[in-house]
Amino acid sequence: MRIALIYPPPWKIAAREETVSYGHDGPPPGHRPQDLDADFYQTPYGLFTLGAEALRAGHRVKVLNLSAYAWSRVEEVIAGLDADVFGMSCWTANRRGVALTARCIREHHPKAHIVVGGPHATPLATEMLEHHPEIDTVSLGESDATFLELLGRLELGKPTSGIAGTVYREGDAIRKGPERRAIHDLDTLASPHTYFDTHIVMTSRGCPWACTFCGAETTWGRGFRGHSVRYVLDALERVLARLPVKMLQIKDDTFTTNKKRVLELCHGIRERGLQFFWSCDTRVDLLTEPLLREMRLAGCQRLSLGVESGSQAILDAIDKKITPDEILESTEMAKRVGIKVRYYMMLGNRGETRHTFQETLDFLDRARPHEYIFSCLSIYPGTRDFHDAEAAGFVDREVFFTETFQELKTPFDASEEDTHRMNEWFFANSGLRIVHRDGVADYRAILERLGDYHAAHMDLGAALYHAGDLEGAEHHVRRALELGYPLPGLVHNHLACIAHARGDLDGMMNHFSHAAKVDPQHFVLIQNVNAARAWFKQGGPGRKLPLQLTVRHDFQLLERTVQPTLPGPLPEDWKAWNAIALPAEPSATYLRTPDVEGSQHVLKTRTRLKVVV
Template structure:
């Protein structure tokens, strides 16, 4: 039996660096299926036209198709399901993901191309479904737990399935990307999820209903082993840990950081957190372990608006978390929401004042939108603010609760304030000195200091920061990378080449160092060597754009 686990989004979402990625959950399902001896493959059809998508489906001829559905891609998902049926009328199409989970009845009632919906966590349910089909071919799915399906004209929701207790027991999905369709391997592997569930109850978020309110965690040992495997096999040195609240378990975070430091993995990373779930000691150890940025869901500086959003935080907690984040030298990034019903100019001014107080380095602003599975949407339907069939009737990617002039004005004012604040409140030499005194040596501080010195044209001080890394940690590729880039920019090709070669001694699969060496060889006229480095980069990262452009220049 041929199984295809697919995703497709179109329009603005296909151009977005995050929503265009393959959902991590699909890869986890694929890894479990393969471990159990099944023939499964991943496909991200987002980069392709519908014509090309049809051709790829015809080549695959899947018997079972699982498609990940979010609100932004719900109609693209339905079209993909229809195409799969057209290519192979006997194939079974099952949806999963947050939108499908929370709109399962509506999907089954209105769209015949959908045969079933996996509800919530998908690995064990999809595995049982695949075994059922492979063993018997029976299309009656009502005996499978954690599923919504049809029995004749009746829609059946089977008993829920207990959540997976031990996330470490799930197999690594890394190898599943190697033969995946339409996947940018380097970008895909950067994003890691280490837990499931969220302790919060924000009214605009569907995560608690999807995963449940109890948190489940991968162990620090398992996370570090995965990062090492990706680093050694694919050369990645920077990761984004995309848990809803990475710092929810303080002991786990400290153990994770201890392992990174003791085992000298020398990676850099960022994460998301809640302002009520951090403290200075934890953030300090995160910085020592290579964390350079924390993103907080701040949303508003108005206590009234925070209560209306169900945030269960206060502006004072935001100020405290921001202060310790900046003190240890982590970049402070915030998410803000505007366009909340009842939000006034007074609330906006409170948020603008908060931005001034906490001094974020960057941030994002989004108008408030409602999604299935949120209390915001349920309350909106109950109050008559919208009809219950909104997501099936209206084709917009997102549904904002307000569209009056205040929303555009507040969004622009918040963005402008974030931009001005970021420019004024970058870390300066006195800040870096204080961070070193507080934490001792950590390569993240030196890198951030060196980048700041480069930005203001002080190359001597930048080099001094980078040289301290390689002196203290000669096995740390970040110091050599920074030196190579610095010397390359100054035209010192010989020293730059030495630095990048050292990077490759430490991390042989690091494609950017190969690209850099190709560029340096091309600049000094060594065409055969340049071509060799470009081709090595492409062997590590197929389609690498700078390597392709370099090869093109060599032929002219």
């Protein structure tokens, strides 16, 4: 069968040259581009897992990321895709785009089967079918086995009613199939990295905790399940063979839930000689210094911690089950081995006041992570926040079908005055905030603790460069290269900048040229090469014009916007069904710029929230 897996835009987007207004189908009033987090544009990993399962079963599959496409182009693509089955991933932010795309699919392909899944569709499955008659089936939660069973029935011309884990139409009625048990052995699943190029990796599913704002349990069920270490290592080898930039994001809900498993994984990475850098997300109470040391030596560069608040009262209210002291201890342990620490913080959680928020700001001054990002509370369907808010009568699920807001960003119970104060602060401080930078002494101590490790040499070399010690910088940067630093383009970028600081322009360009040959994909390298070319063109050396070059190698995934991971251009033969995966050319531009991360969408006050009753 021909299967199109679509990641649609959030609403109807007008092309730059268009003057059309899409009204209720367009962006919400007052919307700004920065209100959508850059991560929104990443194709959800679930679409790749479903695509891999379908490909292994012998179907023909296309995964298309249309998340930033103008609506006129979306219509053109949908009309040109002669698919038997269209599947879409539905999140709260793109729920309207899913409905609009389903309508477009039904118009152009009246006989196609339309199935929708995802964290927004699962808790509102019945309502989605009631409001959107174009959708045939909603797949609930973990959908791998459900999707394959659906495809099997369609291929044989059998009815799709009664499939476990679905909500479906039966005549004019909407029915729910039996509950589907969670997949016990995740290793039985096809690896997305056998078929698709994506820098996102998931090694496990689920989280044993139940924070009030989180919907992981709705998607995966309660508890933690992990792929075996061998399965993950094999997947890592596949993805590293496919990707030009050796940087990966491990996006498990809580990566270090099973510390023994993570230690074995880190040992396996080193034993197999896999050279790459990675980041992961976890909790502060699941870390030890020996574990963090092994993670760093296996390539972990950044640790994102769900901190949420520095107030114990708020941490207790949201059932976080951590303390500020545990946050401080984990932060210091990670710093000692050179892992960059990022905090994810929140505004507007239950119990939040100006006083608890000030506690959080004071705590950040004490903790001094390398960086943090604040987000405003979104009340997502399926979370405890949603159920409690619905029971209290200040949220009605119908607003997700009648209102145009992007996400329901509203304080759980803060006063209007406190909300206004928090929004003022957030407006001035949203996005990625840099708090702490390690210095030469810190990096020397880290190198001593880790031994002769390439990334520790690179960190120290960069610090010495910024301190003006060019000889020391070159020594450690070159040592990083000798030890197999997995991003040689950034090493040569450093050496080019060192040569420029010495006035060696030939050496600078030689290093830039070599970097472009062996490892050309990095944003900072491209930025510097373009700056140097423009400088020479303007007669910079003879006119003594300044040349500003950037020395940085921090963990950042700034890949070109290429299908199917990001909404890049489609290849010329995108309508054909003779390819397993779309061989697309990258966009000439990048999806995001350095350090622009995190939504800048502020909280609404509850008193202004329109509730349909």
